Amino acid sequence: MIPGINRLTILLMAVMLNACDKPGLVLQQKPYRFQVPAHFPEPVFDTENPMSQAGVQLGRMLFYDKRLSANNQVSCASCHDPKLALSDGVKLSNAGVSATALHRHSPALFNLAWANNGLFWDGGATNLESQAFxxxxxxxxxxxxxxxxxxxxxxxxxxxxxxxQAFDEPANAQNVAKALAQFERSLVSAGSKYDRYLLKIKGETLTDDELKGRELVRQKCQGCHVGELFTDQSFHNNGIDSDFSNSEHEGIHQGRYRITYDPADLGKFKTPSLRNVSLTAPYMHDGRFATLEEVIEHYSGGIKGSATLSSRIPEGGFHFSKQEKKQMIAFLHTLTDDSFIENPDHGKPSDH
Known part of the structure; x- marks a missing residue:
């Protein structure tokens, strides 16, 4: 734990988990103590699924269990690796049962307790419970x-x-989703170098390039990547395409329009957090950009205009200098939270 940060704490007092095919599992039945980091906003828990220690622990077991797939070969963790901030490092995953590449990039999973404006790239799921299905x-x-x-x-x-122990009833599909959602809400990332600097922990400092990069990100990016969560939880057309007439795959590349059928939502996708962004390549909803350098180049001069392009992005791009690009990337690397990716409570249960 990093001193001085009111980070998420998991009060696990149970004995070590037995393997999933063994009896005698003991889970904590106490309420879960969700601690909001000092510099984060309060989350809004709009759900009938209160977190408990037993529910979070059960959700963690399920997250890593390949029984959840038809062929017993795929778990949630197959596409969400803790070492990559629970992303997968792949443009379009083919880790599923069919071994067919998906049409969208697997998102990272953290700070989901604040994700109350729709899940998936188009906001097609209302909450984590419905998303799981x-x-x-x-x-x-x-x-x-x-x-x-x-x-x-x-x-x-x-x-x-x-x-x-978690739900006072046998397993059912609804409670599988609830347990997974509880575990996912427990995944809080707030311990990066930037956080330590912001909270003045152990005299943490940022370099000149990192500080100048922070200011550039504030000026140019925080219209959408808002506040300390570095996302507004909303949907924007960021100029990666200009033609949305191709509606193949159920309109999956049309963005938020696929859900709302509002022409004003064509090409709008959910704003991902910039936290841990150095770990979550490739980027965009289809993984088209392999590196942060490519992302910065896009915003610098690769913007494609359209009727729904975000008003926060100049049609010609921001035209960053070479030095500014370097500074922005330097700052983005300060958002990497090693304490999050190394947290043993986020990984596979040791005897699962």
């Missing part, structure tokens, strides 16, 4: 039959006791 049942992802999954889980003594 999409990858669980999608044919190119986990392709699981939910009734079959419940049968499998209720045949495992550790899950029988785990669901009973």
């Amino acid at each position: 999409a990858p669980l049942t999608a044919q190119d992802e986990m392709a699981q039959d939910l009734d079959q999954l419940v049968i499998e889980l209720n045949a495992v003594p550790a899950y029988v006791s785990g669901f009973q």
Whole structure:
């Protein structure tokens, strides 16, 4: 833990987890103590799924369990690696049951307790509970039959006791989603070099380039990458395309329009956080940019104009100098949270 930051704390007092095919799992039934980092806004928990220690612990087990897929070969972690801030480092994943490449890039998973304006790149899921069912049942992802999954889980003594302790009832599809959502809400990233500097911890400093980069990001990027979460949780057309007439794959490349059918939403995608951005390449909803340098080049001079282009982006781009590009990237690297990616409470249970 980093002194001075009111970070997320997980009060785990249970004995070590038994393997999932063994009886005797003991989960903590106490409420979960969600601590908001000192410089973060208060999250709004608009859900009928209060967090408990047992629920978070159960969600973590499920997140890493390949039983959640039809072929017992794919887990949530197959596309969300803790070492990559729970992204996957792949442009378009083919890790699913069908081994077919997906049409969108897998997002990183952190600070989701604040994600109250829709999930997925187009906001197609209202909350984490509803979001969970999409990858669980999608044919190119986990392709699981939910009734079959419940049968499998209720045949495992550790899950029988785990669901009973977390939800006071046997496993069912709704509570699978609830447990996964509780674990995902527990994933708080607020311990980067930038955070230590901001909170004046142990005299942390930023270099001249990092400070100048911070100011550039404030001036040019924080219209969308707002505040200390570095996202406004909203949807914007950032000029990576100008033609949205191709509606193949159920309009998946049309952005928010696919959900709202409002022409003003064509090409608008959810603003990802800039936190841990050096770990989450490639970038954009389709992973088209391999490096941060390519992303900065896009905003500098690669903007494609259209009727729905964000008013916060000049049509010709920002025209950053070579020095400014270097400074912005230097600052973005200060947002890497090593304490988050190394947190053992986020990884696979050791005996799972």
